[in-house]
Amino acid sequence: MDSATITEKLKSLNVNLDDYQNDDITRDFHILFQIIEELQAENIKLESSLEAARDEIERLKGNVQPLDKSGNKKDNSDLSSENERKKRNGQPKNKNSKAKKKDVIEIDRIEICKIDKDSLPADAEFKGHQEYVVQEIIIKTDNVKYLREVYWSYSEKKTYIAELPIEIRGEFGPGVKSLAMIQKHVCNMSEPKIEEFFQNVGIKISQSTISRILTKGDDVEIFHQEKVEIFKAGLVSTPYQQIDGTGAKVNGEKHHVQIICNPYYSIYFTLPHKDRLSILDILLCGTPRQYFFNEEALNLLGIFRLSSKLIDRIQGSLFGKIIDENRMQAEIEALFPDPGSGKNSRLRIMEAGAIAYYHAQTETPVVQRLLSDNGPEYKRITEEQGLCWIHEGRIYKKLKPVVPLYQDEVDKFLNDYWDYYEKLLYYKDNPTLEMAQSLSLEFDQLFSSQTIYAELNERIKKTKAKKSELLLVLKYPELPLHNNMAELGARAQARKRDVSLHTKTEEGTKSQDTFLTIAQTAKKLGVSAYKFIKDRISRKFEMPSLASLIPQIEASPQII
Secondary structure, rough: OOHHHHHHHHHHHOOOOOHHHHHHHHHHHHHHHHHHHHHHHHHHHHHHHHHHHHHHHHHHHHOOOEOOOOEEEEOOOOOOOOOHHHHHHHOOOOOOHHHHHOOOOOOOOOOOOOOOOHOOOOOOOOOOOOOOOOOOOOOOOOOOOOOOOOOOOOOEEEEOOOOOOOOOOOOHHHHHHHHHHHHHOOOOHHHHHHHHHHHOOOOOOOOHOOOOHHHHHHHHHHHHHHHHHHHHHOOOOOOOOOEEEEEEEEOEEEEEEEEEEEEEEEEEEOOOOHHHHHHHHOOOOOOOOEEOOOOOHHHHHHHHOHHHHHHHHHHHOOOOEOOOOEEEEEEHHHHOOOOOOOHHHHHHHHHHHHHHHHHHHOOOOOHHHHHEOOOOOOOOOOEEEEHHOOOHHHHHHOOOOHHHHHHHHHHHHHHHHHHHHHHHHHHHHHHHHHHHHHHHHHHHHHHEEEEOOOOHHHHHHHHHHHHHHHHHHHOOOOOOOOOHEEEEEEHHHHHHHHHHEEEHHHHHHHHEEEEEHHHHHHHHHHOOHHHHHHHHHHOOOEEEOOOHHHOOOOOOOOOO
């Protein structure tokens, strides 16, 4: 029996606990309801295990996306909170959007449509022109045969050949190269489809050549350097950064893509691991990771629950020292002579030293506040961490009780949750110390509430423990309440994964990260990615760098 059927049968019983004055009866009902919830949860787990087995069978048959029982592709449950939030903050559609779109169309040429004057009556008088704008595009080859002058010097016994235009390097011009890059990295076309497009318009090019254009050479190196500059500019453009991660595969091996962003840029990094050390390597902007064992590092070791004896040994041998990776590994081996022992402690020691070094170094900007989900890889890296309210709200939507009374409790709490979220939004636009204090008290009240649904109570308790992270916005009103911007960046990577299951080489992976960065940052800055890429490939450099368009903003004053 599925959850919906159980719920309908329970509703038909029309049980209202308020009708019973006897506490024992009410308690017995709750015990019965809890048993129903636990049995249904067990049933769902069993079904999930069976479905995993079915998915594996389908995978072995060659189906990339698992199928449901009816043979259709599986559809994930909708955990979005968009509907709840839009009901509270609905915005009417702009009726003038069509007119505005017409105003911003760039006119390339004007043609006058004339009337045959012989067809007009004798008294017809010219009154001007009526505009009618048509958008058109021209797709055709522009193949050029260059006749390079050749001179021979008898005295020098040397041949002089005229140089090709600066934008010409190789057999394909900047138009072909930039279009291939846009089709791959903005339009999400596969390389076979890019080849098919070019063949259809008369360009003779192979898939291997397209692959080289997309991943190798000086043309691509220009954009790798642009990515470096974007990151450096982005890190100092806001007093916070947002981060999220998603999966990827490189030559069949599992990797992880981290997306760091703010309103002005998005940057992508594909790495083999998903841990604190990997995040720190990203934030160091390519400078080698080092380790610093100062007071902060020792405090972190205590927070990480290392033994006082081990901390004393580290303090005695490393306190106040900055060491490189080789020295760190030697120290780890001295602390743990047995290669199989202390796996977790080894990692925590390295994390503590790396975090302290990141905070102390001055070569790259240090992020003070990081907005993320509750993943362990993001914790303790920055001085303060903010958590996403929408991500937290999704956890409540995952509660799927079958007992109608419990469903009502979840719905009521979610309504209160989003009401409180709306108050935080208002506070961001109108921050005051008094309102911050009031919202802090209201948080305590909301997340101290008790309901008749035990699982909901546990979830509320866990959220209350995250108060400082969820209410960081009370100190810094410019901080977003949600991490949607980083999650949207992760979706761009996911769409790449849908088209090309994996990258095959390190060059291809690096290229994908770089051009996702270029495309997403250009979009945020209102720059045509196609025009920017073509400008760079043609070596005209008429357009400013994307990094130079990222504004540098000073931090707002702290409220509390």
